[in-house]
Amino acid sequence: MKAVHDTWIVFRRYFGRSLANPLYMGVSLVQPVLYLVLFAPILKSLATLPGFPDGGAYNVFVPGLVVQLGLFSVTSGGWGLIAELKAGIVERMRVTPVSRLALLLGRTLRDIAMLMVQAGLIVLFAVPFGLTLHAPGVLLAFVLVALIALLMASASYAAALAIRDENTFGAIVFSATLPLLLLSGVLLPMSLAPDWLRTVAELNPLTYAVDAQRALFANHVGDASVLKGYLVVGLLGLAAVLAAVRSFGRAVA
Amino acid sequence: MAVAGVDLVVGPGEIFGFLGPNGAGKTTTLRMLATLLPPSAGEARVAGWDLRAQPDRVRERIGYVGQQGGTDRGTTARSELSFQAQLYGLGARAAAARASELIAAFELSACADRPIETYSGGQRRRLDIALGLVHRPVLLFLDEPTTGLDPQSRAHMWDEVRGLRQAGTTVFLTTHYLDEADQLCDRIAIIDHGRIVSEGTPDELKGAVAGDVVTLGMRTGNGQRETALGVLRALPFYRDHDQLAQDDHRIRVYVDSGESAMPAILRALNDSNVVVDTVSLSRPTLDHVFLRQTGRSLREEVA
Numbered sequence: 001m002k003a004v005h006d007t008w009i010v011f012r013r014y015f016g017r018s019l020a021n022p023l024y025m026g027v028s029l030v031q032p033v034l035y036l037v038l039f040a041p042i043l044k045s046l047a048t049l050p051g052f053p054d055g056g057a058y059n060v061f062v063p064g065l066v067v068q069l070g071l072f073s074v075t076s077g078g079w080g081l082i083a084e085l086k087a088g089i090v091e092r093m094r095v096t097p098v099s100r101l102a103l104l105l106g107r108t109l110r111d112i113a114m115l116m117v118q119a120g121l122i123v124l125f126a127v128p129f130g131l132t133l134h135a136p137g138v139l140l141a142f143v144l145v146a147l148i149a150l151l152m153a154s155a156s157y158a159a160a161l162a163i164r165d166e167n168t169f170g171a172i173v174f175s176a177t178l179p180l181l182l183l184s185g186v187l188l189p190m191s192l193a194p195d196w197l198r199t200v201a202e203l204n205p206l207t208y209a210v211d212a213q214r215a216l217f218a219n220h221v222g223d224a225s226v227l228k229g230y231l232v233v234g235l236l237g238l239a240a241v242l243a244a245v246r247s248f249g250r251a252v253a
Numbered sequence: 254m255a256v257a258g259v260d261l262v263v264g265p266g267e268i269f270g271f272l273g274p275n276g277a278g279k280t281t282t283l284r285m286l287a288t289l290l291p292p293s294a295g296e297a298r299v300a301g302w303d304l305r306a307q308p309d310r311v312r313e314r315i316g317y318v319g320q321q322g323g324t325d326r327g328t329t330a331r332s333e334l335s336f337q338a339q340l341y342g343l344g345a346r347a348a349a350a351r352a353s354e355l356i357a358a359f360e361l362s363a364c365a366d367r368p369i370e371t372y373s374g375g376q377r378r379r380l381d382i383a384l385g386l387v388h389r390p391v392l393l394f395l396d397e398p399t400t401g402l403d404p405q406s407r408a409h410m411w412d413e414v415r416g417l418r419q420a421g422t423t424v425f426l427t428t429h430y431l432d433e434a435d436q437l438c439d440r441i442a443i444i445d446h447g448r449i450v451s452e453g454t455p456d457e458l459k460g461a462v463a464g465d466v467v468t469l470g471m472r473t474g475n476g477q478r479e480t481a482l483g484v485l486r487a488l489p490f491y492r493d494h495d496q497l498a499q500d501d502h503r504i505r506v507y508v509d510s511g512e513s514a515m516p517a518i519l520r521a522l523n524d525s526n527v528v529v530d531t532v533s534l535s536r537p538t539l540d541h542v543f544l545r546q547t548g549r550s551l552r553e554e555v556a
Contacts, residue, residue, distance in 0.1 A: 009339045017328060084325075092323030092384065095287055096340040097312040 003099040010098070010106025011113075018114055025118065028073040032065050032122050036129065039187070051191045055218035058131040063213030064186035065126075066119045066145055067206060071181060073118060074111050074152035075173050078160030081107070082169060085251070094252055104157065104248045108241075111153035112146050119145045134219030140226070141216035147233045148209055154240035161247040184210045208232040258295075259449055261442055263425055265391070268418050270438030271427040272539065274551055278447035279427035280320065280396055286425070287317035287394050300392045313341075316385030316393040320400065322377060323384075326370040330361050330380045333369070334387060341388040348387075355383040359413070375406030382413060386422075393417060395426040399433060411437050431539045431551060443543055450546040455539060462537040462545055464492045465511030467518060469504045470531035478504065481527045488521060490514045495544060502530075507537075 018024065043057040053060050084090050093103055119142065123131065156173070163169045181187075183197075184206035190198050201207045212229020220226070259282050263269045271279045284290040286299055288308040297304040300314035324333050331352050338348035356365045359379040364372055369380065378398070385393055398414065399407045414437060417424055428434055434441045435455045443451040443458070451458055471477060485491050485506050490513075495505040508514040511534045522529055543551040 006340070009336075013332075013336050016332075017325070021327070087325075088319045088321040088323030089325055090323075091289060091319055092337070093340060094289060095312060095315075095317040095385075096337065096388075097309045097342070098340040 003101050003105075006099040006102030007105045007109065010093075010102050011109040014107055014110035015113055018110060025114070028069070029118060029121060031072065032069050032118075033125060035065055035068075036062075036122070036126055040129065043188075046188070046192075049192070051189075053189050053191060053214055053218075055214070056130060056132070058126055058129055059217045060189060060214055062123060062126045062131050063141065063217045064184070064210050065122060066141075067148060067184065067210050067213060068181060068186045069118055069122065070115050070145065070148045070152050071177050071206070074115055074149050075156040075177065077107065077111050077153050078156035078163075078169055078173070079166055081157055081160045082164060082166050085164070090252060100249060100252060101245065103252070104244060108150060108153045108157070108244075112149040115145060115149035116142060131217075134217075136221050137216040137219035140221060141213055144209065144212060144216065144229060144233065147230070147237050151233055151237035151240050154237065154244040158240060158244040158247050161244070161251045180204060180206050183207065186210055189214075205232050205236055258447070259444070261449060261452065263423060263440075265423050266418060266421055267439040268414060268424045268426070268437060270434045270441040271425070271444055272429070272431070272434040272441050272543070272551075273427075273444035274429060274549075277444045279429075279444055281447075282444070283317075283394050283396050283425070283427055287315060288312055289317070300390075313388065314391050316388070316390035318381045318385040318393070318395050318398065320396045322381035324369050324377070324380060327368055329367060330356060330365045330369060330372075330383075333380070334383060337384050338387040343387075351387055355387065359383045373406075374402055375409060378402060378406065378410060379413070382410075386417075390422065392423045392425065395424060397428060398426055399428070399430065429551065435539050441539070443539075443546060445543075445547045451542060458539060458542045459537045462507065462541050464490075464507040464509050464537075465514075466535045466537055466541055467506050467508055467511055467515060468531075468533045468535070469506070469518070469522075469529050470502055471504065471527060471529050472502065477527055480525055481522060484521050484525045484527065485518065488514070488517065490517075495541075496548065 040058060040061045043061050046052060047057040047060070081090075090103065094100070123133070123138075127133065159172065160169055163172065183201045183204045185191075185193070185201060186206075190201045190207065193201065208225070208229045209232070211225040212233075215221075215223040215225045215229075259278075271282065273279050281290065285292045286297060286304065288304065288311050292305070299311045302310040302314070304311055334352035334355055335345075335348040338351045339345065343351060356362055359382065361376060361380060361383070364376055369377065372380065382395070382398070385395075395414070399410050402410060411433075414424055414426070426438070438455065440454050441452070441458065442449045453461075469481070471481065481504055482494065485494065485504070488508075490509040492507040492509060494507065497503055497505060506518075508518070515532065515534055519529060519532065540551050543549070
């Protein structure tokens with residue numbers, strides 16, 4: 001399969017470029033680490049409140065943090081794509097017989113791998129604070145992390161290809177991520193929210209991702225929220241991939 | 254529409270140049286021929302394959318170097334070359350070997366393992382060309398290969414291009430430099446507003462402009478221009494003249510054997526009381542060809 005082989009080649013290049021830039025990776029980890037150190041302790045006193053999900057403060061907070069990381073670090077992929085389109089880098093690759101699909105999927109795969117690495121580091125970092133890891137749950141949680149990255153990266157590329165301007169793209173990403181974040185219960189569980197806010201949050205796909213992650217980190221593998229989270233993220237991910245493939249195909253004919 | 258209609262044949266092993274002002278449709282045509290832009294109509298065989306039906310076959314046999322090159326400034330020449338070779342289907346080891354070969358051939362050994370952002374303009378341009386050659390294409394497209402290079406790097410680049418022809422590669426380049434088209438290219442096509450207005454070897458094109466060029470600088474007000482043109486037209490060796498702008502204080506005439514014509518011109522104008530301030534004689538250049546065909550000077554368009 002030429003497309004698979006080409007995707008692997010493209011992935012290796014971009015993943016190598018990302019790893020060769022430890023500063024970038026370090027910077028994207030600063031924010032979640034700060035949250036973990038400066039914000040999570042407050043949750044400890046809230047964890048006893050009625051309505052707070054069980055599993056302990058860190059097992060409730062870290063899963064949300066992983067989703068947040070995906071929202072912030074993976075969505076920036078579109079920026080890179082716009083810059084490479086403008087610099088003629090994509091064109092230089094396009095003049096070869098490489099599979100067009102691979103040029104997009106190789107990047108997306110890089111984004112998935114990067115988020116897995118970053119999420120892994122955050123989870124390990126959180127263990128000394130009091131995060132507990134349970135075998136099947138945490139594995140399924142990481143599969144979901146990969147799906148979340150697939151969704152975010154594809155959505156980011158589709159948007160970038162539609163917008164084609166770094167500044168506009170930045171403004172849109174920024175104004176879209178904050179409400180998505182607040183309404184997903186990443187910082188504080190939505191179970192503490194008033195009814196109307198909870199209703200609004202139910203319209204936010206990230207809510208399902210966060211709920212599923214929390215259930216998995218609590219090792220409630222059979223919980224209904226897990227299946228729901230997988231379905232919502234998986235279906236939206238598929239739609240986003242198709243949209244990105246379509247606009248990439250159109251942009252690079 | 255950037256390209257209205259272009260018909261041309263480029264032979265194997267020649268350096269073919271596309272000469273025209275910015276916005277004439279050079280880059281658009283080149284990108285269409287290099288499979289980067291789908292043409293809305295027409296057909297082309299590139300490197301033996303049908304451009305629209307089998308773009309991948311075309312891609313295997315051509316190289317394309319865009320105006321901006323398209324390298325990732327944060328990485329090195331070696332990694333870009335070996336990645337590009339892998340995109341063409343080479344295995345990792347063969348790709349690394351090919352990268353080393355090109356690094357040596359294009360004198361990039363000194364910088365090959367440094368980030369590209371530290372390269373000089375000439376080094377960067379040589380890397381761009383090397384990237385277009387990783388798969389040993391039979392035909393290489395170069396879009397404005399020397400734009401922005403200093404004179405020394407430019408001369409160096411011309412040598413590289415001649416070397417490619419020596420090795421049997423056909424080179425199809427665009428340029429808006431007259432001297433580049435004249436000295437580097439075996440054959441050129443002049444393109445303007447998306448159409449080819451003239452095609453041939455530089456000598457053929459210049460030869461088609463009859464005679465030598467005499468440019469007279471004078472005060473052209475008060476009917477002086479008309480008087481002067483009347484006098485010039487009556488001379489036996491007069492062939493033609495260019496219609497320059499009204500406020501241009503020059504008259505440009507084409508005459509047979511300019512050396513002997515010039516004194517006669519000055520005498521005749523003097524007898525008619527036309528005051529000539531400056532006079533110059535030149536052989537026709539590609540700029541005259543362009544001017545004859547389009548009514549505009551390429552030199553002015555570029556400046």
